[in-house]
Amino acid sequence: MGYQEYMEERAKRTEWFLDARFGMFIHWGLYAIPGRGEWIQSYEETPKKDYETYFEEWNPDRYDPKEWARIAKQAGMKYAVLTTKHHEGFCLFDSAYTEFKSTNTPYGRDLVREFVDAFRAEGIRVGFYYSLLDWHHEDYPAYGDMYHPERNNEALKGKQHDFNVYLDYMHNQVRELLTNYGKIDIIWFDFSYEGHFGKDWRGEELIKMVRELQPGIIINGRLEANGEDYGTVMTDEPSIYSGDFACPEMIIPPYGLKTPNGVQIPWEACFTLNNNWGYTPNDKHYKTASQIIKKLVECTSKNGNMIINISPTAKGEIPRQQKEILREVGEWMHENSESIYGCGASGFEKPEWGRYTRKGNKLYAHVTEEVIGAIALPGVNGMVEKARRLSDGYEMLLLTPWVAKEFPGYAFVNYGTPECFSFSVEEKTDTVIELTLKK
Ligand code: GLC
Numbered sequence: 001m002g003y004q005e006y007m008e009e010r011a012k013r014t015e016w017f018l019d020a021r022f023g024m025f026i027h028w029g030l031y032a033i034p035g036r037g038e039w040i041q042s043y044e045e046t047p048k049k050d051y052e053t054y055f056e057e058w059n060p061d062r063y064d065p066k067e068w069a070r071i072a073k074q075a076g077m078k079y080a081v082l083t084t085k086h087h088e089g090f091c092l093f094d095s096a097y098t099e100f101k102s103t104n105t106p107y108g109r110d111l112v113r114e115f116v117d118a119f120r121a122e123g124i125r126v127g128f129y130y131s132l133l134d135w136h137h138e139d140y141p142a143y144g145d146m147y148h149p150e151r152n153n154e155a156l157k158g159k160q161h162d163f164n165v166y167l168d169y170m171h172n173q174v175r176e177l178l179t180n181y182g183k184i185d186i187i188w189f190d191f192s193y194e195g196h197f198g199k200d201w202r203g204e205e206l207i208k209m210v211r212e213l214q215p216g217i218i219i220n221g222r223l224e225a226n227g228e229d230y231g232t233v234m235t236d237e238p239s240i241y242s243g244d245f246a247c248p249e250m251i252i253p254p255y256g257l258k259t260p261n262g263v264q265i266p267w268e269a270c271f272t273l274n275n276n277w278g279y280t281p282n283d284k285h286y287k288t289a290s291q292i293i294k295k296l297v298e299c300t301s302k303n304g305n306m307i308i309n310i311s312p313t314a315k316g317e318i319p320r321q322q323k324e325i326l327r328e329v330g331e332w333m334h335e336n337s338e339s340i341y342g343c344g345a346s347g348f349e350k351p352e353w354g355r356y357t358r359k360g361n362k363l364y365a366h367v368t369e370e371v372i373g374a375i376a377l378p379g380v381n382g383m384v385e386k387a388r389r390l391s392d393g394y395e396m397l398l399l400t401p402w403v404a405k406e407f408p409g410y411a412f413v414n415y416g417t418p419e420c421f422s423f424s425v426e427e428k429t430d431t432v433i434e435l436t437l438k439k
Contacts, residue, residue: 006238008265013218014244016265017186019342020078020125021300022333024070025270025309027129027277028111029086030054032314038086038278041135041149048136048150055090056183059104063316065111065118071318073122076333076340081127081188081307081386082115083225084177086278087147089136094179097172100136116181127186128177130221132170132201139166146193169203174206178213188212188247191222192231198224198241207240219243222269237262245305252295256302268305271295273322279311286321289328290429296329296340297366297430301355303344332429335391339364339432348379354430363414364390374401375433376410383437387413390432 001009031038032302033054041051072080085091091101093112096428102111112128119126127326134140136150141163142148144218150156178184192198203223210219225231230246236259245266246257257265271292274283275429283352292308299306333340339357346356346363351374354368363384367375387396397414403413413433 001316003237010244010266013216014016016125017079017218017268018264018266018303018305018344021305021340021343022075022296023127023268023305023307024075024076024124025074025129025277025307026082026115026312027079027209027279027309028083028089028092028312029088029278030058031088032060032279032312033057035279035281035314037090037276037280038083040278041088045149045152047153051088051136051149054121055100055105058090058102058314059107060111060312060314060316061107063107063111063114063312065115066121068115068310068312068318069118069122069124070268071120071323072124074164075330076306077124077183078341079125079127079307080115080119081129081186082112083129083131084112085131085134085173086129087131087133087135087190089131089134089140093177094416095173095176097169097176097213098137112177112181120182124274125185126181127188128181128184128343129188129190130174130177131190132192132196133190134166134170137166137169139163139169171202171206171209175209178210178217184217186218186220189222189243190220191226191299192224193226198239202236203241218245220245220247222247230257230265230267233265235259237261248304252298253302253304256304264303266305267303268307269295269299269415270307270309272309273311277309277311281313281319284321286325289325289332290413292325292329293332293430294366294368297355297357297368300343300357301350301366315430316407336430336432338362339390346379351376351378361437361439363435363437365435367431367433368429369437374399374404374412374414376404376407376412377435378410380435380437381409381411384411384413385436385438387436388434390434396433399412 034040084093094103094110095101099418116126140354142150145151221231221233224241231242233242233246250288257267274286276283278385296306312317343357343359346358354366357364387398400412
């Protein structure tokens with residue numbers, strides 16, 4: 001397939017995704033029991049047999065994916081990506097290729113199946129995160145690997161393993177996930193590192209299989225990237241492993257992402273809600289709802305998506321504080337999501353008081369800073385037909401106040417009369433003003 005055709009196909013595949021802008025990441029696995037993050041096995045160099053005690057007790061009897069789906073929907077999230085298997089190797093699905101799976105725990109059920117059914121029923125698209133690393137599989141390199149929990153276990157030195165056996169296993173599991181659960185919208189591979197990039201995963205074969213099984217699916221870029229860089233999706237010569245979108249982690253690209261030739265790159269920034277992906281009850285450093293809203297707006301204004309993570313407990317519940325934050329985000333989304341869905345960069349200069357997002361002739365002014373008096377709108381002088389507050393349809397006045405005569409380059413919008421009146425309380429998080437531009 002030629003470059004042009006490839007780019008067109010990619011644009012087609014990612015269209016719904018970029019319209020959606022906002023997703024839910026779910027990191028859930030055995031690591032919810034120790035509650036010190038999903039890397040705990042590696043950090044603490046826990047031998048496999050010790051870690052398996054969590055497997056023997058896994059019983060999330062309050063798992064209610066319908067509730068999770070309702071929470072995601074209320075928050076305004078349009079898709080959700082679940083860790084079907086994280087680096088620990090534990091499978092939340094009923095795989096024919098391993099015993100280390102949820103159906104073999106005291107809980108005994110296929111958690112992925114229930115997730116898929118519940119989210120689809122709420123009209124939320126479903127994605128699967130799948131770890132390329134596997135700290136449980138016998139044929140995954142252990143001793144001397146950079147990250148493996150038993151990297152320093154001398155007893156494993158020189159142990160024979162056949163990486164191809166692992167790769168067969170990994171490919172087979174991806175096949176299961178993309179065959180047994182209906183239409184899957186996203187596959188989120190994680191991640192590549194020294195000695196494990198693209199072709200080392202038999203990536204070409206893998207990508208071909210994924211595309212064959214799920215022609216519409218979108219694939220992230222970590223089959224050849226790790227978060228430190230985003231791989232060849234950033235270039236004008238994307239490789240077969242490049243995937244459909246870049247995934248910046250815990251950072252919003254300062255100017256969005258474009259290739260050297262100026263082609264827009266689909267991207268999704270992923271964020272934790274506190275500072276951990278997996279359930280970590282002692283980490284109380286939560287982001288506020290207001291912060292999340294503003295950052296979602298920032299991603300949108302730079303043509304990117306945001307996926308925010310929740311970390312369910314070992315009992316299967318979303319922690320109360322996480323629910324509370326999402327509920328607040330959802331209240332704002334209820335009134336303002338039109339300024340997010342289907343929106344992107346405005347093409348105008350970034351205003352001092354916040355940001356613009358845009359969809360066609362609708363320009364959304366996100367006022368995130370308190371203002372005094374009329375709001376100066378850069379770039380649109382003479383172009384605005386009408387202005388309404390998005391939350392309630394309230395008419396905003398387009399008039400140049402008498403104090404603005406020195407600033408002829410701007411259009412001005414006012415909360416009411418008199419001309420310089422300020423309703424400063426309005427600007428607490430993000431008051432959105434919908435500006436209809438003249439055609
Ligand atoms: C990192 C971590 C992982 C997390 C992921 C999410 O690559 O390995 O724990 O799942 O980022 O982006």
